[in-house]
């Protein structure tokens with residue numbers, strides 16, 4: 001039997017890279033999507049191949065419809081139809097109050113975090129219906145629930161992902177396609193490099209376990225959601241917050 005195929009968007013580093021490595025260990029052929037970090041994406045591919053897994057790296061801007069469609073076509077040709085999609089690529093646009101927000105920042109945060117997720121799901125679902133089912137995990141954020149601090153643009157984009165997850169799960173359930181969201185709290189990745197030192201200091205003070213989460217701790221939940229063990233879980237938005 002051929003291996004199931006998983007696309008992980010934004011998998012050159014952070015949560016996406018950890019998910020790609022874990023899913024390869026669980027038997028998926030992996031597409032490591034990236035935008036800028038070609039070398040890091042290739043490192044993830046090599047780490048997977050080193051453990052006898054199957055992976056390819058594909059550059060595509062998840063904020064661009066044509067590039068997303070080309071990504072899925074390239075995966076069809078190289079690995080076969082996708083049965084698992086992790087919509088992980090995301091940016092926070094940096095912290096600023098609403099008075100200073102630019103249209104460009106708003107546009108890029110929503111294009112990548114929201115529109116890209118919609119279009120990737122559209123492309124995945126076409127293929128999943130043809131193969132009799134599939135499984136989607138959207139990466140949200142706890143900021144969706146409390147608004148974040150000076151990060152309304154990002155928080156609102158992730159709130160859109162939560163509602164989209166609920167709606168899509170209901171729409172695709174009759175087709176044997178599950179859709180869930182993972183909602184991380186504060187995870188130790190480079191996404192925080194765009195934040196001010198003051199914001200990071202405040203974040204750290206707010207963490208009940210006294211530490212950020214690890215990317216592998218988020219990847220474990222993604223792996224479970226993409227496994228048969230979670231077969232009746234769909235339309236769920238699951239926090240990974242260390243009790244924050």
Ligand SMILES: NC(=O)c1ccc[n+]([C@@H]2O[C@H](COP(=O)([O-])OP(=O)(O)OC[C@H]3O[C@@H](n4cnc5c(N)ncnc54)[C@H](OP(=O)(O)O)[C@@H]3O)[C@@H](O)[C@H]2O)c1
Nearest residue numbers: 010012014015034035036037062089090141187189190191
């Ligand atoms: N870390 C946290 O505390 C946290 C908390 C809640 C939610 N999240 C969410 O978790 C997801 C992953 O975050 P992370 O912390 O792992 O981020 P990260 O370390 O900054 O990595 C972001 C990844 O997304 C990719 N990416 C960015 N823009 C892209 C685009 N237009 N097209 C394709 N790929 C793109 C980057 O690729 P290149 O490097 O190749 O450009 C990189 O692989 C995001 O959706 C984020 O909002 C993170």
